[in-house]
Amino acid sequence: MNEHAVEGAAPTRRDNSAHRRRRVVVVLTVLAVVIGLLVADGIRRYAEGEAELRTDPTFYASPSPSPSPTAEPGTVIRSEEIASAPAGSTAWRVLYASRDLAGAEITVSGVVIVPNSPAPTDGRTVVAWAHPTTGAATKCAPSLGLDPFEYIAGMHELLDQGYAIAATDYPGLGVDEASSYLLAVPESNSVLDIVRAAGDIEDAQIGEKFVLWGHSQGGQAALFAAERAAAYAPELTLQGVAVAAPAADLTTLMSDDIDDVSGVTIASYAIPAYTAAYADRFGKDAIEAILTPAGAAATPDMAALCLLTENEKIHAIAGPLVGGYVTSNPATTEPWQTMLRENSAGGMPITVPVFVAQGQSDELVAPAATDAYVEHLCAQETDVAFHRLPDVDHGLAAYAALPELLLWLGELERAAPQGNCP
Template sequence: MNTSFKKVLLAVVCSSTLLFTACGGDDNNHQFIQERTYISNAAYTQDSIQGAVIRVMSYKMPNVADQKAEATAMVFYPSTPRPADGWRVVVWEHGTVGIGDECAPSVNTLNPRFKTMAESLLAEGYVIVAPDYEGLGSKGIHPYLHLESAAQSAIYAVRALKDHLGSQMNGAWMSVGQSQGGHASLGTAEFANQDPNYKGAVAAAPASSLGYIISEIAPEAIARLEMGEAYGMVPKGTARNVYAELMAYAAYVAVGIKAYEPNFNYHDIFQEASQATVMEAEGSNGENGKCLGDLMASFQADIDQFTQTTGKAVMEYPGLTANFQDNPIIKQFLAINQPATKKLDKPIMVIQGEADTAVPADVTTALVENLRTMGTVVDYQLVPLAGHTQAIVERNAELVRFIKTNMPAQ
């Protein structure tokens, strides 16, 4: 065993001894609530990051039904020495995985794109908290793309870690997320706006304007992709894959609404031919539905069958009803869960790929312009030729620099 590896191993073991026996401490600068939110923590065994300790923390948070619920989050501890004034925390808010419990990040291997960022932040000495979100990996239906729920998942995870570690934490924290997580990170910035310990947000390809994307942008974009396929300029199946992804998102939204509107009949907003596939998002009880890859595959197969048997175009697939946005529950959902509608007092970085087909660049650019108009300071990183998941990887160095600038690790 070489000397450098021994030092890393010793640092991890020593940190673990402190972390796993911590039971609170001085909490005088905890301004939010008196009730403890921390429940317990256990080992994470699905994957690893060299030189880091990973635990799965259980904690309490308010859910969308305005009740206390249990939630889970992974916590990544660096092997670097803990700063004398305590660790700073970066909250990672993940992209769409599904709404079934088996889709939760804490029961799966780590996403390679997340690993890239995590290794960079851990090397700088940050603790990373990665919430599964309400209802993912814990009891209840996951309210997909519910802005406040996602924010509370992050805010209460940080509170729980403070309850657990006490003075080992500095108190300062920031949020980072991609896609669904970008939406969540902007929501966290909104709901933590008055917290002096909260220092800012990074949002990559933040989900927004879903109704507008599906009804206005997608039809033209998918038609262009189909034309490109016909002329050999775009790989076969691209249009179908893009539409299948959007349909999966729409299905998760519809099922997720049942977390707080249990009598909502999502069949009202989907045409009959697609309803059986939509039901696969929910499963038998909202907790055992298909994860994103499998649900997309189901929609791809259904779209293929439709186009092959009818000879019609991809966008003619009978998915959402033409007037789905007129449904009062959907109309309310789209209104209250649109991110970046308020001035944010903390600095924001937005990362967006120009070639993103899930969250189009024009939509994110408009979101950034709206934030700036309200007086929010935004560092906008528009990445040429990058797709939906690629942009945040290409701007990893800028992301880390933004966090270090606004919340130095030491």
């Protein structure tokens, strides 16, 4: 008798092998379909992104006056749907009104993305993404890229969870305005104002709740936005702020990095921005006196280049200047000492839960600097969830943090975030 005719009889080794082979075939078939869909979507997005690039100059032209003198912060000035939105989502490129360091009206660009799934009855919660350094020149805006969503850490996971995403370019990127590089007030204004702008897009179905999420430079912007949200955007409901390898303490950052290529690059972006923003207060000559003659000559060329896409050109200029770019440490030289302190996070308490992730192999934002900032938050009795990421460098910090971040966001939605201050 065939043993398979006996109910409950165990299959033979040959049958087990056949079953395993069938499972492998099914898994491989599913993977092939998924990969095929991803490739097809990638081809679609690339082709549509190429077409969109041809229309960008017209879209990003700042209105005159810039913007309307009566435009409230967060007012959408111009918007267009993005054909290359990720599969299962709808996205818009937006120009919106914001404010600079002096409180003057400016125009800022960015993107808003929502999943195509039904929105909750009270509207979608927004994750306001603050991106890491891409450069300081107008052309370096993430939304101007062939893939305008490339640098949004966790985009697919957040959309799958039902969140809307609002991602600013920051002032001076995309739209031809003064650079805001590492200037905490205009950066944080632009982060908060794009949440308002997202709410102005009727089809996005945005609610009043939002979360801040930033990496590196974006960590600084997100932390300042958290400090200032209640005063600057009281109509919005901030639930929490998450950062990865944040540039929280600019004084320490500059001291740690000024004698390497990264520090020279950061300074070359910051010096023109700070000169324009603080010239009336400290004087252009006093601000630029920190530069050596060689540094002064090279700064305009470096500031015109984008990080990541033009690294080789930047390093070719910055490399020979290491050790000879500045006359002294900006962190201990006025007026830089004052300017860096004013643009470092921690001056005001954060009253919502905070998520902090820090790679332990980070050579740009030193782990010790983030440790010190977290200690400062804990001393202020802030609810902090701090995650040290072993063997993670600066560039991967936001992506490595995603599993813990998504768990924390779930806790935040349940109003039960798990802090770990001592």
